[in-house]
Amino acid sequence: MQITDCARSICGVTVFCKVDVVRCAIFAMAKGLISWAWLKKPYYIQARISYLRVKYLFFTWLAVFISSWVVYVQYSSYTELCRGHQCKSTICDKYRKGVIDGSACSSLCDKDTLYLGKCLSTKPNNQVYTGSWGDVEGVVKCQMGEVLHYELGAEMEPRKEATLFDKPTKGTSVEKFKEMVFSHLKAKVGEQANLLDLASLVLSVADGNKDGHISLPEAKSAWALLQLNEVLLMISLQDKEHTPRLLGFCGDLYVMEKVQYTSLYGISVPWLLELWIPSGVRRSMDQWFTPSWPRKAKISIGLLEFVEDVFHGTFGNFLMCDVSAANFGYNDKHDLKMVDMRRIVPEASLREAMRDRRCGEDGDCVYGADCRTSCDLTKRRCTPEVVQPNLAKACLALKDYLLRGAPSEIREELEKQLYACMGLKGASDQMEMEHSLILNNLKTLLWKKISYTKDS
Secondary structure (H helix, E strand, O other): OOOOHHHHHHHOOOOOOOOHHHHHHHHHHHHHHHHHHHHHHHHHHHHHHHHHHHHHHHHHHHHHHHHHHHHHHHHHHHHHOOOOHHHHHHHHHHHHOOOOOOOOOOHHHHOOEEEEEEEOOOOOOOOEEEEEEOOEEEHHHHHHHHEEOOOOOOOOOOOEOOOOOOEEEEEOOOHHHHHHHHHHHHHOOOOOHHHHHHHHHHHHHOOOOOOOOOOHHHHHHHHHHHOOHHHHHHHOOOOOOOOEEEEEOOOEEEEEEEEOEOOOOOOOOOOHOOOOOOOHHHHHHHHHOOOOOOHHHHHHEEEEEEHHHHHEEOOEEEEEEEOOOHHEEEOOOOOOEEEOOOOOOHHHHHHHHHHHOOOOHHHHEEOOOOOEEOOOOHHHHHHOOOOOHHHHHHHHHHHHHOOOOHHHHHHHHHHHHHHHHHHOOOOOOHHHHHHHHHHHHHHHHHHHHHHHOOOO
């Protein structure tokens, strides 16, 4: 009792003993700590909330900044590449002034039944859109700027003329226009026994309203179109199943048949994701998204047949200068259809251009992506003969496509023939014979394997 009382009196007044002093000290410290904890807790919570708020605001600002930058880049790219409204405005202005005419002019400019849809352009000078023309779906292509002639060059960019649609001039007779067309075709595809037949095809296309007469506006449109390799090829190969049809035109704007599937294989991903995907993973992704092997074989046979169409065809030899998967497509029956033929050029034009090109090494003698000649170091000029024929480049494009998933019983033979095909040389004395032999062997091997399947 005395100790307890003493403890109370000590803590209350001024009496001291060792045990009580210790107890009072502990009591005071505990009381102080509890008071400090209660005082400190609100400040800690406030600091924590402030930190989270700043962190949240920072990441919100960062997300808004990145999103705005992506939208700006996308919008800038879109407005630079996709100028279909400008193209339509220019074409329709020329049409309403009576400068040009064609089978698609009235639908494009007066009736609004030719509609430009999704933008597919990859270069500002070459406007490409999906389109609908009444009940028909197509692809609309238009040349931006004062563009008339395409010259052979590393960039494959069109050369600008002082005045667009300036030929033929007023007063030119139909006979004179025929002579102009014939001379142009002769320079383009070379001397051909049936050049008159090709000129007749061009003149039949020029008659847009099919009234049996070619007006001056129609002639101006036809002349502008005739400078474009793709249009020339569509006219030359209009009866071939792997060439898209020319549906109509107005000036140098033209509508071609739409291809349902616009690449041999692959999957499209947003460009921002494309930057982060390793090339090996991208190739694997391409291979994942392909048709079944029998269908791939049928599509490949179509490509080999197209090579036949352009190799010493009816109206000369054409060279495939960009043999990439994006230029080939197919329909719902898995028949190959060309998607982009702008880089398929007449051999005569390429030889003439390369002959005049100066060089210091073989790398200077390249047209497009795949048409290569060698450099004659003694003359410092490119040689006119291409290093590889079309078939060798087509087999290179098909190698991974065909070998993946190939039946085991033909895989070894298929690989052997593909590598023999890729080894073809353009300047070989026996090239034409080897070309025909390898092409027929490949087609036969593939047809034998799929001829009894539903995919054939």
